[in-house]
Amino acid sequence: MSASTAFSTPVPNRRLFGPGPCNPYPEAQLALGLPLLGHLDPEFITRMDAVCDQLRRVWGTENARTLPLSATGSAGMEAAFVNTVHPGDVVVVAVNGLFGERMVEVASRHGAEVVRVDHDYGQPVDAERVLSAHPNPQMICAVHAETSTGVVSDIAALGAGKGDALLLADCVTSIGGMEINLDEWGVDLAYAGSQKCLGVPPGLAPFTINDRAFERRVEKPANWYLDLGLLGGYAVGATGGQRTYHHTAPTGMVIALQAGLDRIEAEGLEKVYARHAAAGKMLQDGLEEMGLELFAAEGHRLAQLTTVRVPDGVDAAAVRSFLLDEYDTEIGAGTGEYAQKIWRIGLMGHNATEANVTFILAALKRAIEVAG
Amino acid sequence: MSASTAFSTPVPNRRLFGPGPCNPYPEAQLALGLPLLGHLDPEFITRMDAVCDQLRRVWGTENARTLPLSATGSAGMEAAFVNTVHPGDVVVVAVNGLFGERMVEVASRHGAEVVRVDHDYGQPVDAERVLSAHPNPQMICAVHAETSTGVVSDIAALGAGKGDALLLADCVTSIGGMEINLDEWGVDLAYAGSQKCLGVPPGLAPFTINDRAFERRVEKPANWYLDLGLLGGYAVGATGGQRTYHHTAPTGMVIALQAGLDRIEAEGLEKVYARHAAAGKMLQDGLEEMGLELFAAEGHRLAQLTTVRVPDGVDAAAVRSFLLDEYDTEIGAGTGEYAQKIWRIGLMGHNATEANVTFILAALKRAIEVAG
Incomplete structure (x- = not known):
């Protein structure tokens, strides 16, 4: 012992x-004391659907495929790349801090030809340089709120000039703390974490992907756990699909996220x-x-x-x-x-x-x- | 709203x-109400080390690399394969239920040449058939306690005859509910879940790997989040290595796991x-x-x-x-x-x-x- x-x-x-x-919102932590639900319980599924709706509102998106992944924020980054990068895809990454660096690392692991656009730490992403870094990339990636440097970047400027590329935004430190309008900004997929401005303990990675990005996805990614094709059956409220068993959701954490989002929406x-x-x-x-x-x-x-x-x-x-x-x-x-x-x-x-x-x-x- | x-x-x-x-042990759920700790807080690190020790005792292993992964049990399966399967490796999988099936799927995704040994559902793994399925596999895999059928299989019999192969055991439903002696049985790596007999809410995947398996690992697996090489710096109590930042651990869940394991050890x-x-x-x-x-x-x-x-x-x-x-x-x-x-x-x-x-x-x- x-x-x-x-x-x-x-x-x-x-x-x-x-x-x-x-420190979590008290409501989010209190919710962890509620009776635990099974992951296939109709009551849990109702609440999961409610959470997905809440995430859509906080993120400013109507993406059907919006859900909390069952892991921490970095798994959201992993899911973004493993599901969309085909071998040899050109991925332009704006690097202005540690999490841009990490995007380079993760995209490379999944076979991307990464074009990195370096910025001095402490500076925001220069949309013009990023957009002109390659004539026809498959994906453009940037961190909305760089946790390592305390800098916010203009994601809408990237969306305006992305052309045919997909636009990926890291929203780990922005979600719940500042206005985000993914659809208006032209963001195709994004991920976040529960433990920052959403005010919920760590353990979930909110994730969203639009139809355009989903249609281009890797059919069978090298990751079963984060395969969005399979997860489609796991949280499908808005897609109208059949709900299927994929993995055991962290049910208690999802209810905590619900309570955190309730708190935020109640305040406004x-x-x-x-x-x-x-x-x-x-x-x-x-x-x-x-x-x-x-x-x-x-x-x-x-x-x-x-x-x-x-x-x-x-x-x-x-x-x-x-x-x-x-x-x-x-x-x-x-x-x-x-x-x-x-x-x-x-x-x-x-x-x-x-x-x-x-x-x-x-x-x-x-x-x-x-x-x- | x-x-x-x-x-x-x-x-x-x-x-x-x-x-x-x-339903979790009351102690495990109560622990979720304790003040949240940061993932780099010395107090959290002390508790993480304690949890790793507790997992070693419950699992019957002295593996230095024993830790709770920051995701649910299925991510443990993913981590096992993505870190050890080199393209073309022969992986023998005993299939006597859904989770054996899933092993086939996940190992295949990571490039294994899978030799599946099918059993009637409801029957235990036939060690003799599994061991004779291939003359020289790189890995042999079986589920200790098949959640889909309610069957326990003799893992030690596989360990006794594994030869040079690595032996992987799925312990999701066995851990905390029945005796497990991984080292004695010759198991090289194993994974589990927090939400079954450990009596803790879902959200963590206990994982263990011995030196023999770790030395054969994939240097840079197609998975940054579950890369055991990087996670080595995240929970290194027994390896004496340098502790480094990898991702934000679900700190509250780790303390809940500590409380669940405390409860089990206090009862004996x-x-x-x-x-x-x-x-x-x-x-x-x-x-x-x-x-x-x-x-x-x-x-x-x-x-x-x-x-x-x-x-x-x-x-x-x-x-x-x-x-x-x-x-x-x-x-x-x-x-x-x-x-x-x-x-x-x-x-x-x-x-x-x-x-x-x-x-x-x-x-x-x-x-x-x-x-x-």
Whole structure:
């Protein structure tokens, strides 16, 4: 037996102000205490259909094939590429952070000829450069909200010029925290995660694909678990198809996602987005008032995830440890070469409040003074 | 807005007596109410390491690479094949139910030359036939506890004769409900699910692979999310490697798994297995006393999942609907051609009690009389 068990050691009550997961909406966590349903139970299927509708509204899409995949956000990326990339397809990837890099890696694994369009970290995607990178690509890919740099990019500009290509958008950090209009923007397929601005624990990857992309899909992809052809039978509310057994859905998590989406819709999407915007603006203003320098390019900063440069001479990791150990507060390090150079402060979902901004500004100031 | 929300419609409190998920151990569900931890939090990492140790004990293995994958059980099957099958590898699959069939499908997708060894449904795997099916296969695969038929097979007999081949065992329905000794049996890799006898909601796929299999792995499999080479950095307690970020773990689910495993170890593995055995025996005896015919071959019946033939002239689906609608009780249909021919009654994890047997026998009798 191990020395400690799930309940024998106190679980610290963290403020999750890093790049995600965030503290869930209370309703989403409470829903995990509801009686568990079987994955073929009519009551579960009704709720799954409701969740798919809710996801359509949050994403601004009418895609029939919109559902939560039974895995975390990165599996959404995997599903996007394994289902659509035919060997030798030209895939243009806008790389302006870690998740663009990951798209290059995953698309390559599935046999794509990847044309990467590199940007400086901290900069948004340059649609013109991306669109002119290849005359006739099969797919164009970009991250809407780059979790590694705190930058938002203009996906609609890519949609306007995509031509015959499919457009794939990573919405992991944008969904639930800012307006998204996939159909209007010309996005053909997209994926997200439950654990950021949707305010639900990690474990599900919302996914959507339109008819145009679905018709071009790989007939039998090298992935049974994420085969959208098979998953069609798993969540088919809007396609009118026959519901078939594919795998055991994480039923409890789906109900938690329902509760999180209920919460967001009850507050109102516009109000939720305004709350994120206000908290992010207040945080960013406050950091600059403290003399700190923001990392993401001005005018392209995410409200829900702020990146800020570590001041010269300050020990970035020591500040993070102080916050975690003394204040039960998590903020994120940068990724890769930026690990010691930036901090990432997320105020997502339930956490996007003025009270939390007031706290984190004061706490960071104190941490830099004491531990930095 | 949809008419109903997560909380506006009552969630029925089902007795989940089908093939899974089952009603979780109360401790496992309660753990989902604990404060959420970040996936890089030292406290989470300590708990993840504890869970990996617990899984080793339940599985009877010392494999360093033992961890819960961030998806449901079928993703465990996917991970097993995508990481080990090189194009053209000969993979012998014992097929005695739906999950053997699925192994054929998944192995084929990853380029294996599959040699399938078919058995009548309801019969255990015939080790002699499987071992003589090919002179020198790269892999031999079998399901320990076939969820579709209620049959247990002798995995040790396959291990004893596997030669140079790798041996893969599907332990989705066996883990936590009966003794498993992977190392002693000669199993090289195995996968399971959280939602059956481990008594935890669905969402995680326990996975284990020994050094011998890991050394033969595919260097860069066609699956980034389930690449064991990358996951090595994600849960490395026993390998002593560097912990690296791969994907966001479903942290809440991992703590729920910890609590479920705590519960099982606190009761004692032997007592838990004896409880499952006693409940299954009592159920099977009771069904025969009612004049019903068990489906699985005598001497090879799972205790945790009982298959029983639908009597002639009885409407199988109507009986299931009656139980669900009137008694909030779920039992399973058969799969494929057995959909109307058998019922599957699971008493797994927290549900494996004499009280539940007494209830389900009486309820089934009543349902057959009233609705059948």
